[in-house]
Amino acid sequence: KAGVTQTPRYLIKTRGQQVTLSCSPISGHRSVSWYQQTPGQGLQFLFEYFSETQRNKGNFPGRFSGRQFSNSRSEMNVSTLELGDSALYLCASSSPAGSGDTQYFGPGTRLTVL
Amino acid sequence: AQSVTQLDSQVPVFEEAPVELRCNYSSSVSVYLFWYVQYPNQGLQLLLKYLSGSTLVESINGFEAEFNKSQTSFHLRKPSVHISDTAEYFCAVSDPGGYNKLIFGAGTRLAVHP
Numbered sequence: 001k002a003g004v005t006q007t008p009r010y011l012i013k014t015r016g017q018q019v020t021l022s023c024s025p026i027s028g029h030r031s032v033s034w035y036q037q038t039p040g041q042g043l044q045f046l047f048e049y050f051s052e053t054q055r056n057k058g059n060f061p062g063r064f065s066g067r068q069f070s071n072s073r074s075e076m077n078v079s080t081l082e083l084g085d086s087a088l089y090l091c092a093s094s095s096p097a098g099s100g101d102t103q104y105f106g107p108g109t110r111l112t113v114l
Numbered sequence: 115a116q117s118v119t120q121l122d123s124q125v126p127v128f129e130e131a132p133v134e135l136r137c138n139y140s141s142s143v144s145v146y147l148f149w150y151v152q153y154p155n156q157g158l159q160l161l162l163k164y165l166s167g168s169t170l171v172e173s174i175n176g177f178e179a180e181f182n183k184s185q186t187s188f189h190l191r192k193p194s195v196h197i198s199d200t201a202e203y204f205c206a207v208s209d210p211g212g213y214n215k216l217i218f219g220a221g222t223r224l225a226v227h228p
């Protein structure tokens with residue numbers, strides 16, 4: 001079974017721009033979660049989607065948004081990029097979808113904001 | 115609110131020596147506990163998890179962790195490490211009723227030297 005895939009793997013943007021990251025979960029998985037990883041703040045939960053609905057959200061500003069499609073693929077969007085948004089963005093999928101289920105992580109998208 | 119403290123940011127150890135990576139958590143409710151490993155330029159992989167039952171859980175590659183409710187700890191141990199165990203290790207908790215939201219510790223970098 002193919003793992004979680006994230007595209008693109010690397011991205012360079014400038015302040016003020018917006019960016020969209022994509023995540024394809026493992027086949028059959030319906031829950032997708034997003035995390036931000038930075039050297040200063042570590043791994044922080046952004047949000048989680050299940051069956052196209054956001055079920056949980058972390059403490060991030062409204063510039064961070066996401067969505068999930070009917071095939072469970074998910075995208076996250078960051079508008080008006082700031083230097084502090086430079087990070088590795090990880091998505092994870094799981095099934096069925098309870099908090100004890102194993103989350104399988106993708107390799108991440110490394111975003112650099114200049 | 116839940117939080118996770120990993121007491122050591124870096125742990126150097128010689129090959130074939132035993133190692134313990136410490137993790138303490140804080141929560142007003144029962145939790146699920148996880149250890150994830152991250153190799154350079156990769157996403158996170160689950161090592162092991164505690165949901166309920168036996169307080170000692172084992173992974174397929176020789177790691178084990180023991181849930182200690184009275185000390186709110188979930189330390190990770192391996193009796194004999196290999197060079198290939200060099201990686202960053204993250205302890206995480208989730209709320210059984212909180213869907214797929216993982217709260218991570220800051221991570222412990224394990225460096226195995228020959």
